[in-house]
Amino acid sequence: MAENPIEPIHQFQISNYFTFGTIGGNAETEGVAIAFTNSALFMVLTVVSISSFLIFSTRGRGLVPGRLQLVSEMLYEFVANMVRTSAGSEGMKFFPLVFSLFTFILVANLYGMFPYFFTVTSHVVVTAGLALTVFITVIVYGFWRNGFRFLRLFVPSGIPWYVMWLVVPIEFISFLSRPVSHSLRLFGNMLAGHIVLKVFGGMIVGLGSLGLLGVLGAVAPLAMAVALTGLEFLVAGLQAFVFAVLTCVYINDAIHPGH
């Protein structure tokens, strides 16, 4: 399968640009290389783009905003509204976290849409890192703010005691599965979307090599690839939004643990 020139998985290959050294490893096995990879390059690119855009656009701080400042303000207001409606005004303490997550995922997803660019969020190690950040924040802040009343999260109010023994384990398991679904959702969407795009791209090449009839037939997958590219832009924005909304919902649980 690796010999196939139009293999759709190849785009997710991590390559080392320069290696700082290796950890572990012995005579038989190679250690894990600590390297600056293409994934790291695009993460740096994402962060630098966001930071420089926000710093540059809010440099003037005009009372009447210019075009770029307006974009920054709309972005701020959009995320701030999301935090206020999902987590209450107390949740604004976590606005920097939600804003960073939203902009990072959005820009990383959109960079992934460029041909030959690496999609950072299509690797589960990245999305799991982001999701675990949220998960640990919720646990630490929940216990810090509410003490052991945070455990009321697992005991919904207004249910009779004889179904409690069933509901509490279910709530507990659903709480533990949050980081799994939180990270896999973003990862799966980006991975599947990009694979589908490449599969249709491979169909165009495959049909086109069959001669005139094949070229005529290749019009259909080409149209499909164009339509899917549009859909992928929608998914890129939607998944960033969904990740941020779920972060707000989880933080709301840490602030108000009673159901």
Place this chain on the structure above:
Amino acid sequence: MEADAAKLIGAGIACIGMGGAGVGVGVIFGNYLAGALRNPAAAASQFGNLIFGFAVTEALGIFSLVIAFLLLYAV
């Protein structure tokens, strides 16, 4: 049966799970649309709930997709 063939069959079977997620997402958007047409004034305020329900439902479809990929490339 060859192990490779079993892997491919397993990946295909795992994708059946996506059908359930498709039904779920359809129910969510269909009901939202029905509610929004009855009471358009309240539709905008429920958009967040719509996306939340969509995301939670869609995650289950993504799980079956991940199982399919695990079978194809990681087993």
